[in-house]
Amino acid sequence: MIRVLLADDEAMIRSALAALLRLEEDIDVVAECADGTEAIARALELQPDVCVLDLEMPGIDGVDVAAQLSRRIASRFVVVTRHARPGVLRRALSSGVAGFLPKSRGADEVAAVVRKVAAGGRYVDPEVAADALTDVRCPLTPRELDVLRVGRRGETTGQIARTLSLAPGTVRNHVSVVLGKLGVATRQQAVLIAEEKGWI
Amino acid sequence: MVKNRSHARGPGSFELSRGIWATWWYTVSAVLLFELFFVTAWAGAWGTAEGRNDVDPVVLAAGAVWFAGTVWLLLAYRRREERGPLLPRRDIPALLVCAAAGIAMLVLTGSWLAGAAFVLQPISILNWQRGVRLRVVGTVTAVLVALAVIDRAQSSVELDPAAWAVGMAFSIALPAASVTSLWWWDVLVAFDKARAVESRLAATQERLRVATDVHDLQGHHLQVIALQLELAEKLMARDPDGALEQIRAARVSVGEATQGTRDLATRFRTVPLTDEIANARDLLQAAGIAATADATVDADGAPADVLGPVIRETTTNVLKHGGGRRARLALETRPDGWRYEIVNDRAGDADGTDGSGLQGIARRVAEAGGTVNVRREPHEFAVAVWIPGEGER
Numbered sequence: 001m002i003r004v005l006l007a008d009d010e011a012m013i014r015s016a017l018a019a020l021l022r023l024e025e026d027i028d029v030v031a032e033c034a035d036g037t038e039a040i041a042r043a044l045e046l047q048p049d050v051c052v053l054d055l056e057m058p059g060i061d062g063v064d065v066a067a068q069l070s071r072r073i074a075s076r077f078v079v080v081t082r083h084a085r086p087g088v089l090r091r092a093l094s095s096g097v098a099g100f101l102p103k104s105r106g107a108d109e110v111a112a113v114v115r116k117v118a119a120g121g122r123y124v125d126p127e128v129a130a131d132a133l134t135d136v137r138c139p140l141t142p143r144e145l146d147v148l149r150v151g152r153r154g155e156t157t158g159q160i161a162r163t164l165s166l167a168p169g170t171v172r173n174h175v176s177v178v179l180g181k182l183g184v185a186t187r188q189q190a191v192l193i194a195e196e197k198g199w200i
Numbered sequence: 201m202v203k204n205r206s207h208a209r210g211p212g213s214f215e216l217s218r219g220i221w222a223t224w225w226y227t228v229s230a231v232l233l234f235e236l237f238f239v240t241a242w243a244g245a246w247g248t249a250e251g252r253n254d255v256d257p258v259v260l261a262a263g264a265v266w267f268a269g270t271v272w273l274l275l276a277y278r279r280r281e282e283r284g285p286l287l288p289r290r291d292i293p294a295l296l297v298c299a300a301a302g303i304a305m306l307v308l309t310g311s312w313l314a315g316a317a318f319v320l321q322p323i324s325i326l327n328w329q330r331g332v333r334l335r336v337v338g339t340v341t342a343v344l345v346a347l348a349v350i351d352r353a354q355s356s357v358e359l360d361p362a363a364w365a366v367g368m369a370f371s372i373a374l375p376a377a378s379v380t381s382l383w384w385w386d387v388l389v390a391f392d393k394a395r396a397v398e399s400r401l402a403a404t405q406e407r408l409r410v411a412t413d414v415h416d417l418q419g420h421h422l423q424v425i426a427l428q429l430e431l432a433e434k435l436m437a438r439d440p441d442g443a444l445e446q447i448r449a450a451r452v453s454v455g456e457a458t459q460g461t462r463d464l465a466t467r468f469r470t471v472p473l474t475d476e477i478a479n480a481r482d483l484l485q486a487a488g489i490a491a492t493a494d495a496t497v498d499a500d501g502a503p504a505d506v507l508g509p510v511i512r513e514t515t516t517n518v519l520k521h522g523g524g525r526r527a528r529l530a531l532e533t534r535p536d537g538w539r540y541e542i543v544n545d546r547a548g549d550a551d552g553t554d555g556s557g558l559q560g561i562a563r564r565v566a567e568a569g570g571t572v573n574v575r576r577e578p579h580e581f582a583v584a585v586w587i588p589g590e591g592e593r
Binding site: 090 | 486
């Protein structure tokens with residue numbers, strides 16, 4: 001029996017998927033959670049074999065839940081999403097997510113992926129992979145990404161310069177190049193784009 | 201994507217493409233050159249009057265100070281905002297410098313025309329509202345002509361008639377010539393803004409078209425699904441098998457709707473093949489596979505419609521089969537076409553799940569007249585695809 005934890009903030013989808021998965025003979029849904037925080041607490045308590053996590057959840061998203069849990073319990077993780085933002089797959093794979101599929105897949109396919117993942121395999125849906133492969137390349141250099149990464153919480157130019165051991169003028173140059181490349185007006189907007197695309 | 205840099209400056213300020221700045225510098229240097237001629241003309245005229253066949257150094261010095269003031273004001277013109285103040289506070293000193301130089305000129309030479317020209321030129325290039333500028337320049341020119349007549353009548357300074365004529369011509373023409381140049385600049389700015397608006401409009405229209413397509417598509421499918429479900433509901437009691445069939449049909453319709461929406465969304469998404477290969481490498485590396493990618497730059501000319509799906513399919517295959525450690529992707533240009541190869545260390549094709557994927561690849565490649573070569577070895581799995589084409593000559 002594969003013990004599954006299900007986390008999705010949309011109650012209709014969560015209960016329907018849970019009911020459909022319970023119909024499978026070898027799958028038992030042990031917990032249904034409405035958000036990431038609850039999913040982490042229940043997973044630590046129940047130690048399920050597979051966690052099926054919705055990517056878009058308020059607070060902690062599916063990939064972050066997987067990243068936090070993968071260090072503490074031996075569960076396997078499947079992330080489902082309605083709209084795979086470019087870069088998310090890369091982030092998911094590096095946080096130890098074993099399965100990634102769009103929400104449009106039927107429950108029988110979800111069950112098949114749960115089985116495959118529980119058996120130690122990995123599954124990446126071709127649709128999600130196609131999205132990731134046809135993503136525009138990051139136009140920023142590693143140093144420019146460093147500047148955005150260090151300054152993502154609104155740190156001042158001076159703080160960024162100290163952290164990276166650069167001159168403030170150099171940091172300002174990097175920032176203005178970044179703004180030009182991304183076509184935005186502020187460093188904050190650049191950080192948002194870079195986070196959304198999974199570059200930092 | 202429409203670039204939006206308007207937040208960097210105040211609202212209503214100009215947001216311009218880079219190429220137009222060359223024209224700005226060209227405009228400014230034309231005006232400055234004219235001013236230079238104007239200053240040397242007067243300095244030369246007084247030099248001659250004083251009996252030296254040389255420029256008058258004091259007049260030249262006053263002219264140089266005035267020139268610096270106008271440079272400042274001209275550069276301020278570039279920063280101006282359409283509905284901004286006539287004379288921003290930071291530009292007041294420059295205007296005062298010009299005025300002081302003008303008074304100095306009047307005292308030095310006794311010429312009302314020269315002194316007034318020094319003051320009226322900077323005034324005519326201030327940030328006048330559209331339409332007002334024309335009247336200002338008209339008035340300024342009329343005043344200068346009148347002062348020229350007065351100067352001639354007074355003839356306080358004996359000047360060589362030819363030198364006087366040159367100085368007078370420059371003085372009277374200067375404001376009009378400068379403003380004409382700046383007007384030309386304003387026209388260019390207006391064109392540039394129109395171009396930006398046009399590209400925004402095109403993007404909006406495109407969005408509208410996509411929205412309409414999505415609406416039509418979803419509307420159609422939802423209607424079909426509603427009918428299928430209604431039929432199933434009515435059949436349920438009398439003909440359970442028929443009802444089941446309708447429900448299955450509804451599920452197929454849902455799948456079609458999803459796929460259709462997706463196809464719409466990805467219709468405009470194409471990236472160069474070399475980018476796709478690089479993305480594949482990043483993805484495999486994120487999954488803990490030591491992946492390398494070699495793609496020659498000119499390989500971007502390869503047929504993306506055939507090779508793109510092949511790259512996606514083969515990369516997904518490598519990802520699906522966990523446990524791999526190495527993968528190598530290569531896309532190269534050959535004299536007779538393009539060759540794509542992906543090699544990984546997966547031990548054979550154990551579960552055979554990607555059989556259909558490979559068949560799909562073979563079909564696509566065959567349609568393009570190419571070949572697929574699959575090599576299965578105990579510790580290596582390789583798919584090589586060759587597509588004929590122009591390639592490298």
